[in-house]
Amino acid sequence: MRPEALAEESGTDTQWHEPAWIEVRDLRYTVGDKQVLKGVTLGVPPGEILCVMGMSGCGKTTLLHCIGGLTEASSGEIRIGGSQIVGMKESELNTVRERMGMVFQYAALFDSLSVFENVAFGLRRRRRLPIDEIKKMVAEKLALVGMPGTEQLFPSQLSGGMAKRVGLARAIALSPEILLYDEPTSGLDPVIASVVDELIMQMRDTLGVTSIVVSHNITSIFRISDKIAMLHEGQVLATGTPEQIQNCDNPIVRQFIEGKSQGPIEVARR
Template structure:
C-alpha cells in the first residue's frame, strides 16, 4: 500500500492546553480513514494541521513524502490544491450564491474562464444530486442541501484527498445515509483518499476502511471498524456506548 499521508509525533498546544501530545497516523492512498473521539479532543485541530491551516509545535506531516510543516506559504498553497476540505458546519459564504461558493477556489487559484468554471460547478452540483441550483443563496437551502453544496465545493478542484469534518452531524437519518453513500462512492469511483471526522457510529461502520480514535492527545485505537466494535478496552467500550446511545436516539 502506498502511503499518501504520514503524521509523525505531532504536537499542538493552545496556551496551557496540550491538545495533541504526539499523534502518529498513516493513511494509504485510496483509503477512507474515519477519526472518532470525544468532543473537544482535537479532531478538527488535527484536520486543520493536515492541510496546513494551523502550524504544529512539533512533529511532521508528510503528504506524498513532502513534510508540509517545513514549507513556505507558496509551496503550501500548491500542496493544498490536492485537498478538498469540508469544514465543520459547512461554512458557506452567506453573501455568495451557490455557484460563487463552489467556484471560489477555481476563481482564486486557477486561470479558468468564467464559462469553464460554470461548467465545473454544474458538474459538481450534479454529482451531489442538486443540479440547477447555482443561483440560490445559502439562506435558501435546507441544512442537508448546505452540506451537499459544501461537498460540491470541496470537490471543485478535483482533489486527491478530501477531509470531511462531521459531514452528517445535524442531518436526519436518510440524509446522513445519503451523505455516507456519497462519500463512499467518491472514494470508490474517483479513487480519492478520504479522512472523515464523525460522531456517527453508523458512518464508521458504513464507510471506514480504518478507524482511528483520538484520546488524551494521542491515537488510542487504530484498526478496522470490526476490531473497534469488538474491543474490550474499557475506554473504547465506554466511548462507543455513549456514542451509540446518542446515535440511536437520533435515528
C-alpha cells in the same frame, strides 16, 4: 511505515508525484497552556478512508486543520505524499494545499456569494476554464450532493444541511487527491446522510481519493471506513479495521461505540 511501503501496499502507481498518502508522526499542538494534540501518530495509505472518532473537544478538528495546512502544528511531522508540511514555507504549502479539499464542520460558505460562486470559487482561482465549463462542473457537483438547480440561492436561504452539502460540492469541485471531511453528515437527515456516505465511498472507489473523515456517526463510520482511529484527550487510543475496533476490548473505546453514559469516560455534569 515508509511511503514506498504504503504505495506498494496499496498498489497505487507513482506518476508525476508521490501518491497521496498521509502520514502523521508525533504531532503536537499547544495553544496557550492547553495541549490539544499530545503526540498523534497515524497513517492513511492512498485511496483509503480513515475515520477519526472521539469525544467532543478531544482534538479532531484541530488535527484535521493541521493536516490540511490551515493550523500550524507546534511540533511533529505531517507528510502529504512525501512532503513534510510542518514548518513549510507558505508558498510551498500552497502547492500541497491544492492537492487537498476540506469539508468544514460548519459549512464555512461565503455569505455574500451565491451557491454557484461558492462552489465555483476554487475552480475560478486555480483553473483557467471557460465559464460554460465551470457552469457544467458546478451543476454536476451540485447534482452529486442532491442539490441540483440551486446555483442562484444565497447561504442565508439555505438550511444547515443544505449549506453543508454546498460545502461538500465546493470541496469536491477541484477533484482533489485528498479529502478531509469534518463531520460531513452531522445535521443531515438520515437519507441525505446516507447519500453523503455513498459519495465519500464513490470518491474513493472511482477517483482513488485518500480521505480522513471525522465523525460522530458510529453507523456511518463502520460503513464507510477502511480503518478507524479513536482519538482521546489529544492522543490516538486505538486504531484498526472496523472489525478490529468492533472487537476492541479497550473500555473507553467500548463505551464510546456503544454510546453508554456509564464507564471510564468522565463527562462533566451540571
